[in-house]
Amino acid sequence: MxxxxxxxxxxxxxxxxxxxxxxxxxxxxxxxxxxxxxxxxxxxxxxxxxxxxxxxxAKLPEFERVIPDAVLERQAPATTVQKAKTQAKVNGVEWNIDRIGANRVWSDFDARGEGVVAGNIGSPVDFHHPALAAQYRGRKADGSLDHNHNRRDLNWCYLPGNTGPCDYNGISIAGTMQMGVAVGGTETDRIGVAPARNGSTRAPARRTGAI
Structure with missing residues (x-):
């Protein structure tokens, strides 16, 4: 490229x-x-x-700090399969949200990500996906779209005539999946950690991967 x-x-x-x-x-x-x-x-x-x-x-004037290499130990495979506290379901809170306690933050602190803009610099994102359409910051209250400053075009996902974020027509789904885990959801099915939906919290989809 x-x-x-x-x-x-x-x-x-x-x-x-x-x-x-x-x-x-x-x-x-x-x-x-x-x-x-x-x-x-x-x-x-x-x-x-x-x-x-x-x-x-450390004596050099430009020196700031030393960060030692971290040693990561591989965990042994689990010998038993642990059952999730809450099984995945079509409506309500999904098991991944329950597992990390995000739903308790929603109820105890009345916070679902309001005031935070979530971004993705990875695979492209499908901003038309039902679980992301309302959260996309480029979507105005009247439903029209304004991609200015809501996505970055690095020529990975450029297609003739396309002016907004995309995910290669579903071929590259990683970015869409990642944004779904972060902010995805509908009125009846919460799959994202921070599904708050208002103008300041919609996720700016990125058209490409790494900078």
């Missing part, structure tokens, strides 16, 4: 800022022949070294 000029500017600007900010660090690591990987998007670097090297890096 070709990069658009705007994306190129983002990459070039980010790498230039990181190179300038990390000049001292990169010089130190290169001189000592230390293996490292610049992470320009977050203005950081992944470094393989010991405590003595970390102490020297």
């Amino acid at each position: 070709p990069l658009t000029p705007r994306r190129w500017r983002t990459i070039l600007t980010g790498t230039a800022v990181a190179a300038s900010a990390q000049a001292g660090l990169r010089s130190l690591l290169t001189t000592r022949k230390v293996n490292f990987t610049p992470l320009w998007a977050v203005n950081a670097a992944r470094v393989t070294g010991d405590a003595a090297l970390a102490a020297d890096i």
Whole structure:
């Protein structure tokens, strides 16, 4: 997929800022022949070294902090199948909502995501889906659509004549599914964690995946 000029500017600007900010660090690591990987998007670097090297890096004026690599242990497979507290059902609260206690937040705190805008930067989203249509921020009160500032076109899901978010006609469903888990729902079936529906909480669908 070709990069658009705007994306190129983002990459070039980010790498230039990181190179300038990390000049001292990169010089130190290169001189000592230390293996490292610049992470320009977050203005950081992944470094393989010991405590003595970390102490020297900490003396650099641009130094902020060291974040050790986390060790993730794989859990053993469950020997028994645990039954969900609430089985999936057509109407009402779905089992995933009950499992994490989102429905208790709704009732105890009277909060369903009001005032929060949920976004998706992943696979494209079908804003016509029944569980998302009312939540899409680009849908006005009268039912008309305004996609301006409610989606980002990165040329993944561009189709001739298409001006709004899409999910390749149902072929790429991951983004639609993710937004459904976040904010999806109808009047009778709540599948999303934050299904509040008003102008400030509708989810802006994205037409493409990663930036």
